Amino acid sequence: MSFYERHIFFCVNERDEGQMCCNASGxxxxxxxxxxxxxxxxxxxxxxxxxxxxxxxxxxxxxxxxVVYPEGVWYSFVDEEDIDEIVDSHLIKGEVVERLKV
Amino acid sequence: MSFYERHIFFCVNERDEGQMCCNASGxxxxxxxxxxxxxxxxxxxxxxxxxxxxxxxxxxxxxxxxVVYPEGVWYSFVDEEDIDEIVDSHLIKGEVVERLKV
Numbered sequence: 001m002s003f004y005e006r007h008i009f010f011c012v013n014e015r016d017e018g019q020m021c022c023n024a025s026g027x028x029x030x031x032x033x034x035x036x037x038x039x040x041x042x043x044x045x046x047x048x049x050x051x052x053x054x055x056x057x058x059x060x061x062x063x064x065x066x067v068v069y070p071e072g073v074w075y076s077f078v079d080e081e082d083i084d085e086i087v088d089s090h091l092i093k094g095e096v097v098e099r100l101k102v
Numbered sequence: 103m104s105f106y107e108r109h110i111f112f113c114v115n116e117r118d119e120g121q122m123c124c125n126a127s128g129x130x131x132x133x134x135x136x137x138x139x140x141x142x143x144x145x146x147x148x149x150x151x152x153x154x155x156x157x158x159x160x161x162x163x164x165x166x167x168x169v170v171y172p173e174g175v176w177y178s179f180v181d182e183e184d185i186d187e188i189v190d191s192h193l194i195k196g197e198v199v200e201r202l203k204v
Contacts, residue, residue: 002174069171072104
């Protein structure tokens with residue numbers, strides 16, 4: 001088994017002013033929200049889930065995006081409710097959130 | 103199948119001056135070397151391998167580190183020869199480099 005049971009990477013890429021990219025469309029904000037939520041859920045022991053920021057993931061047309069490994073499932077999201085569902089269903093229980101897949 | 107056949111994340115975390123971390127011990131430099139190498143190898147078509155930078159991967163004691171998904175194999179490396187082996191063997195051919203695993 002890998003070191004982490006599940007590992008999610010949020011694209012937080014930034015471009016020159018005026019060009020949209022994952023960070024400008026909410027990637028960084030949602031990353032922080034997910035980090036705090038996972039930290040609270042895993043407060044009692046070593047984390048099996050890791051939340052990370054990443055550079056440009058190369059799927060700008062679907063942004064903001066995050067990818068969950070080892071499954072290799074890609075998500076796009078709008079708000080904190082979407083992140084709640086990705087965390088609660090996929091990261092914790094292993095159930096893919098079909099409606100947010102890209 | 104996932105969007106990329108293989109996806110490697112290099113920790114390029116930076117700490118306050120004086121504290122060692124993956125970037126200070128070569129993470130960023132080796133990331134750039136791997137990116138250039140993969141770009142050259144995949145010049146003729148859409149890339150099946152993606153090289154990304156990431157924030158702190160939480161394995162500072164083994165740094166500098168990178169993780170390859172979907173396999174979830176972690177590597178530590180010293181120089182460009184190590185990166186050549188990770189790229190040529192694992193990222194391109196799918197053969198894990200046992201000697202660099204952590």
